[in-house]
Structures are given as structure tokens and as C-alpha cells.
Amino acid sequence: MKLAMKYIILYVNDFEKTMHFYKDILGLTVKMQQGTYVEFDTGSTTLSINTRQSAKEEIGLDVPDSSSSTQTFEVGFVVEDVPAAIDKLRSQGISIIKEPVTKPWGQTVAYIADPDGHYIEICTSIE
Incomplete structure (x- = not known):
């Protein structure tokens, strides 16, 4: 399959x-x-x-009627410039859960959440 x-x-x-x-x-x-x-x-x-x-x-x-207080997955969106994307989201009133960091493998990642608390990763591509 x-x-x-x-x-x-x-x-x-x-x-x-x-x-x-x-x-x-x-x-x-x-x-x-x-x-x-x-x-x-x-x-x-x-x-x-x-x-x-x-x-x-x-x-x-x-x-369930409401989102869980513990998340078990995330949705990831790839962008070219994570800090710029996070700055734009911040200027629109979105709370930043995790500020941009560069991981040991070279990927830059940051986190926000949607209105229901679903985690959203804003990241660069891994290639």
C-alpha cells in the first residue's frame, strides 16, 4: 500500500x-x-x-467540544525568511510561542498557535 x-x-x-x-x-x-x-x-x-x-x-x-490543553501534533509552513515572517505576524497581533532559532541541522524554526491552540511551526526548508 x-x-x-x-x-x-x-x-x-x-x-x-x-x-x-x-x-x-x-x-x-x-x-x-x-x-x-x-x-x-x-x-x-x-x-x-x-x-x-x-x-x-x-x-x-x-x-471533543474544545481543544486539548496538550497538543499532539503541529502544522508546519515553510518560508524563506523566518524572522521576517515572525515580525510580520507579531505586527498583526499574533503571539509568538517560540522565537526563531537555528537548529543544529541548519533549519530555522519558530512557533505560533491558531485560535484553537493548534501549534504552527514557521520554518525554513530542510534540504
Whole structure:
């Protein structure tokens, strides 16, 4: 079996706030929207959001009512200049969880979170 990552769906509490964050703050382009389900164009893998309530009602998934206080994954976005991206996000009122650092393998990484607390890594490419 060969698997290919096609999309990631984040279940969110406040659709409007989260939509503003990904579309207006991060600048992602909407590929498709059907009600509270939205797909953003991020390259080869699509990032999607949907409300927790919709996932329960329409899909039948047992999604908790609020995000967990401990995160078990992160979403990563590659940029050319991490410090510049973090400065831009900071100027837009986004809290920076971890300031940019260069890892021993040469990658620069920093962290923010979306309105539901999902970790977002802003990083340079590893090549």
C-alpha cells in the first residue's frame, strides 16, 4: 500500500475567528468552501478547517467540544525568511510561542498557535 498525504482537517470552535486567522493573517488562499468546511491552498497538501459541531453532526465523529490543553501534533509552513515572517505576524497581533532559532541541522524554526491552540511551526526548508 502506498499512501500519499492529501489533506489535514483541523476541527475548530470559532469558525469566523479561525477563518480570519488562516485567510487574512496567514494569507492562505481558499480553494473551496462548503458551509463551515474550508480548504486552503498550501501546495501539495491541503489544509482544511471545519467546526467541531459540524464534524459531530455531519460526519458522526466523536470530536471533543474544545481543544486539548496538550497538543499532539503541529502544522508546519515553510518560508524563506523566518524572522521576517515572525515580525510580520507579531505586527498583526499574533503571539509568538517560540522565537526563531537555528537548529543544529541548519533549519530555522519558530512557533505560533491558531485560535484553537493548534501549534504552527514557521520554518525554513530542510534540504
